[in-house]
Amino acid sequence: MCNLTNDVPQAFDWDSAAQKSVDRWQRPELNHAVCEFVAPQEYMVRPPQPLVYLFLFDVSYAAVTNGLLATSARCILESLDRIPNADRRTRVGFMAVDSSLHYFSIPRDGSESNEPSMLVVSDLDEPFLPTPTDLLVNLSECRANVENFLEKLQSMFQDTQNAASAMGSALRAGHKLISPVGGKITVLTASLPNVGYGKLEMREDKKMLGTSKEGGLLQTANSFYKSFAVECSKNQVSIDMFLFSSQYQDVATLSNLPRYTGGQTYFYPGWNAARSEDAIKFAREFSDYLSAEIGLEAVLRVRATTGLRMSTFYGNFFNRSSDLCAFPAFPRDQSYVVEVAIDETITKPYVCMQAAVLHTTCNGERRIRVLTLALPTTETLANIYASADQAAITVYFSHKAVERALGSGLEAARDALQAKVIEILQTYRKELAGGNMGGGGLQLPHNLRALPVLFLGLIKNVSYGS
Amino acid sequence: MEHDGGSAAHKKKRAYAAQAYDFGANAGLAPGAAQPATIPAVGIPQSPQEPLAAQFGQMNLGPQPVQQAPQMQPPPQNLNQLYPTDLVTQPFNVMELDLPPPQINLPPNVCIGIPIAEPSLTRTDERYTIALCKLPSEICPIDTKHGPDYTFIIEEISTPICPRHSALYVSARCRRSSTSGARPGHFKMSALSSIHQPFRYLSRSRA
Numbered sequence: 221m222c223n224l225t226n227d228v229p230q231a232f233d234w235d236s237a238a239q240k241s242v243d244r245w246q247r248p249e250l251n252h253a254v255c256e257f258v259a260p261q262e263y264m265v266r267p268p269q270p271l272v273y274l275f276l277f278d279v280s281y282a283a284v285t286n287g288l289l290a291t292s293a294r295c296i297l298e299s300l301d302r303i304p305n306a307d308r309r310t311r312v313g314f315m316a317v318d319s320s321l322h323y324f325s326i327p328r329d330g331s332e333s334n335e336p337s338m339l340v341v342s343d344l345d346e347p348f349l350p351t352p353t354d355l356l357v358n359l360s361e362c363r364a365n366v367e368n369f370l371e372k373l374q375s376m377f378q379d380t381q382n383a384a385s386a387m388g389s390a391l392r393a394g395h396k397l398i399s400p401v402g403g404k405i406t407v408l409t410a411s412l413p414n415v416g417y418g419k420l421e422m423r424e425d426k427k428m429l430g431t432s433k434e435g436g437l438l439q440t441a442n443s444f445y446k447s448f449a450v451e452c453s454k455n456q457v458s459i460d461m462f463l464f465s466s467q468y469q470d471v472a473t474l475s476n477l478p479r480y481t482g483g484q485t486y487f488y489p490g491w492n493a494a495r496s497e498d499a500i501k502f503a504r505e506f507s508d509y510l511s512a513e514i515g516l517e518a519v520l521r522v523r524a525t526t527g528l529r530m531s532t533f534y535g536n537f538f539n540r541s542s543d544l545c546a547f548p549a550f551p552r553d554q555s556y557v558v559e560v561a562i563d564e565t566i567t568k569p570y571v572c573m574q575a576a577v578l579h580t581t582c583n584g585e586r587r588i589r590v591l592t593l594a595l596p597t598t599e600t601l602a603n604i605y606a607s608a609d610q611a612a613i614t615v616y617f618s619h620k621a622v623e624r625a626l627g628s629g630l631e632a633a634r635d636a637l638q639a640k641v642i643e644i645l646q647t648y649r650k651e652l653a654g655g656n657m658g659g660g661g662l663q664l665p666h667n668l669r670a671l672p673v674l675f676l677g678l679i680k681n682v683s684y685g686s
Numbered sequence: 687m688e689h690d691g692g693s694a695a696h697k698k699k700r701a702y703a704a705q706a707y708d709f710g711a712n713a714g715l716a717p718g719a720a721q722p723a724t725i726p727a728v729g730i731p732q733s734p735q736e737p738l739a740a741q742f743g744q745m746n747l748g749p750q751p752v753q754q755a756p757q758m759q760p761p762p763q764n765l766n767q768l769y770p771t772d773l774v775t776q777p778f779n780v781m782e783l784d785l786p787p788p789q790i791n792l793p794p795n796v797c798i799g800i801p802i803a804e805p806s807l808t809r810t811d812e813r814y815t816i817a818l819c820k821l822p823s824e825i826c827p828i829d830t831k832h833g834p835d836y837t838f839i840i841e842e843i844s845t846p847i848c849p850r851h852s853a854l855y856v857s858a859r860c861r862r863s864s865t866s867g868a869r870p871g872h873f874k875m876s877a878l879s880s881i882h883q884p885f886r887y888l889s890r891s892r893a
Binding site: 224228229231248608609661663664665667 | 772791
């Protein structure tokens, strides 16, 4: 990292535990750009966290009539075998929400009564846990009764007329339930939270769309969704939002929770189980979601050679300090962007970067994953163009455009994307392709050929409002 | 996800090392010496494992200059070359997204093997993304009990894991800077190979 090449110490050729020699070419840490270390005790402030899923079901009129409750209960039931549980420590819990909070107490298999019981709390301001046990249960020990419960869940609310959703209060209650351990809160809702804590207003006005006021709709409507997300991050609680409303649901506000807790927002506007494509799409994605071998209680740090500085981090996590990113859960299908600033003129022929992620696997092992990268430096524009990675460039600018959209609106974001791809094309043509600005053709080196179409895809994406 | 298959892994590493030697042996780092390729190359450098290149050949409709594909092993040149193309005469095909990014060509003796992880560890598998993208229009009964089978992808994504016993870890330090040298004090991570000192900073994260 300081540009001095050291010899590999002799100690690497010796296994001091087994008292025998080791082939250094067999050592992963010397031979791979990515490797993992099993973390020793010093990296644990408590035993590695088990996998915990708390499901918050919307049981208001909208979610029952569009089939969300039935489909999600069915999908969880059928995916129970896919939820990672190799160490048999995985825990699950279930809550239902309308204008009250419904807790479900699930007895251990083989108890006197195998019937789940529903406990209803209507205090939305200071929700309390109605019973200290059986709300968050070990999946292996309660498997049969969990199945029994999921089969009955749909029928419990089939005749509801309740149009209220106290999801904010339910989130606080759920946090209270799982925060001693940490884990995932999975929210499945088809309603705008309209009562209780963190209640939101229907603020969309069709007349505002396409005007300068539209940017306001992208801002967080209630500060609860930011402060609560930070609280969750502290307690290793990660939130995933599955949103299904056919009406305005304030995704801009609700998505804060996944955004800062290493979660994800899944958006199915106007979803209805009666359409088989909708049902299949959701069931398949939700089942895959449940089966993912995620990491837990993770932190990420990145460092680099002198002269380089990690300036901005993009992705779903919380920046606990300027360069420490915290992930209560580490999904396996998200990417992160680190913007690196060049603080000093680099004269060395190459630079190094290294990222380390301390995390717990879903099988309860504490590990450190280390990713190391060296890149050559250059003063020549041709080398930059010839070595550029179009996929990485596109991901980077998609984050920049989101930032732009939140600050200056959607149109500014689309314009910025378009201006950037034009700049890349123009610079190439002017500096490297003979400078014939008037001639025909659309020239790029072969490694950047996808760039125009990838940028067009971004501009057309529903996220940027076009 | 244990790191298994000792002999296979061993063979692989040997392959890495040999390749690095080729790059290094052939190269003289000459910054600024890179020239845009003078070959009228079109399309993509051909690589033996890619049937794609053949597809592109077929796609090039109309009169085309004879495709003179660059070879898999680049000429003795330490830097990536520019292969100019024209998107109007050779329209983009989505399968090109599967091509790996340009190589990272480092000066000799900077690293062994390839200075970046295998694509399976750094990129989303295209097959997986395409499978997801197709979902809305795909109407077929699915077996959610067993789920769609993505194990073929999952198995490929296995990170090499260092042995369990921490006694096996060697704490290596740079002889000049004693830590990483980058910014002593700020970064306590010294060498990739040691964990006791270098990653201590991570453990305070949950305090």
